[in-house]
Amino acid sequence: MCTASNYITKDHYFGRNFDYEISYNERVTITPRNYKFEYRLIDDIESHYAIIGVAAGVDGYPLYYDACNEKGLSIAGLNFEGNAVYLEEKEGMVNVTPFEFIPYILGTYSNVSEVKKALENINLVNINFSEELPLSPLHWMISDDTGAIVVEPLKDGLKVYDNPVGVLTNNPPFDKQLFTLNDYRSLSNRNPENTFSKDFDLDEYSRGMGAIGLPGDLSSSSRFAKVAFTRANSFSSDGEEESVSQFFHILGSVEQQNGCTFINDPDLYEYTIYTSCYNTNKAVLYYRTYSNSQITAVKLMSEDLDSAELINYRLETEEQIAYIN
Numbered sequence: 001m002c003t004a005s006n007y008i009t010k011d012h013y014f015g016r017n018f019d020y021e022i023s024y025n026e027r028v029t030i031t032p033r034n035y036k037f038e039y040r041l042i043d044d045i046e047s048h049y050a051i052i053g054v055a056a057g058v059d060g061y062p063l064y065y066d067a068c069n070e071k072g073l074s075i076a077g078l079n080f081e082g083n084a085v086y087l088e089e090k091e092g093m094v095n096v097t098p099f100e101f102i103p104y105i106l107g108t109y110s111n112v113s114e115v116k117k118a119l120e121n122i123n124l125v126n127i128n129f130s131e132e133l134p135l136s137p138l139h140w141m142i143s144d145d146t147g148a149i150v151v152e153p154l155k156d157g158l159k160v161y162d163n164p165v166g167v168l169t170n171n172p173p174f175d176k177q178l179f180t181l182n183d184y185r186s187l188s189n190r191n192p193e194n195t196f197s198k199d200f201d202l203d204e205y206s207r208g209m210g211a212i213g214l215p216g217d218l219s220s221s222s223r224f225a226k227v228a229f230t231r232a233n234s235f236s237s238d239g240e241e242e243s244v245s246q247f248f249h250i251l252g253s254v255e256q257q258n259g260c261t262f263i264n265d266p267d268l269y270e271y272t273i274y275t276s277c278y279n280t281n282k283a284v285l286y287y288r289t290y291s292n293s294q295i296t297a298v299k300l301m302s303e304d305l306d307s308a309e310l311i312n313y314r315l316e317t318e319e320q321i322a323y324i325n
Ligand SMILES: C[C@H](CCC(=O)NCCS(=O)(=O)O)[C@H]1CC[C@H]2[C@@H]3CC[C@@H]4C[C@H](O)CC[C@]4(C)[C@H]3C[C@H](O)[C@]12C
Pocket: 001, 002, 018, 019, 020, 024, 056, 063, 064, 065, 077, 078, 079, 080, 081, 098, 099, 128, 129, 133, 134, 135, 136, 137, 170, 171
C-alpha cells in the first residue's frame, strides 16, 4: 500500500509514503533537460523539462515512482492491483507505456490544467519495461499549486477525477474512496456535544473525541479516511521547515510499521520504506527512510540542468542520532 498527499502553505508540497515489502534499490534520480527520452512508440524527445524524483535502481532509464519537474508539477504512481488495465496501441492517440507516463507528463507539461487536456489523447499501452520488470498495476495522483487530479487506467480508457481531498491510497477506485468519506462527515477536530440523548449525560472524559470512529488500521480505504482527515485539519505556519515538518506528520498518520502488515513467511511485512516530500515551487525533494528519521534534501536547481546524463544519489538510510552527551 502507499499513500500520496499534497499540502499547501506558502508553497505547494506533495509526496508519498512508499509502502512495500521489498525495495528495488530506489534512489534519487535527476533527469536534466537534454537527457534523450527514447519512447517505445512515440517519437523520441531530445529536450524537455528537468525532473527530480525517486526511481528504481535501474541504470539507463529513470523508472520514477514519484517525481516533480522544474515547473512545479508533481506526480506519484501507486499500486492499483486488480483494477488497472493497459490497452493495445491505438491509432491517433499518444501511445505511451505506464513506465513512460511520469517522464512524459513531467517532461512535457507545466501544470495540472495542461495535463488534464493532454490526458484526453493519451493511451497507456501494455508494453513491459523488460522481462524482469513487467508492467505493474498503477494509478496516479498529479498535483500542483492549483489543485490535484487522479488518473486511473480502466478497461475503457483513462479515467480522470478532480481530487478535492488531496490524497490517494490504493484500492478501491477513487470515486468509491471519495464516496466512503461521506460516512465520516460528522467527525471533527473539536470535541462533540452530546447529541446521543437528552435523557442522560455522556461525559467528555478526553480530548480528541471528535474523531472517534476515524479508522486506524492499515487497509487502503482506512488510510484514505485517516490521511484525508489529518490533511484537512492540518495546521502549521507557512515557513519552509514548519511546512515540511507538518507534511511528514500528515503522511506519518498512515505510516506502516514493520511487522503490522504480514505478506509472507519468513518475516516479510509491508512497511513504509520511504516518505518523500517535494516543495514543488522550489523543486526540492525532502525524504525520510524507515531506518533514518532525519530529513535529507536534494535540490533540482543545484544541478547542471542542461546536461544530458542522469544524476543519481543513493538514499541515506543510516539512522542519524544527535547524541547530546
Ligand atoms: C510496488 C510499488 C507500489 C507500492 C504499493 O502501492 N504497494 C502496495 C501493494 S498492494 O496495493 O498492497 O497490493 C510500485 C510503485 C511504482 C512502481 C514502479 C514504477 C516504475 C517501474 C514500472 C515498470 O512497469 C515495472 C517496474 C517499476 C520499477 C515499478 C515497480 C513497482 O510496481 C512500483 C515500485
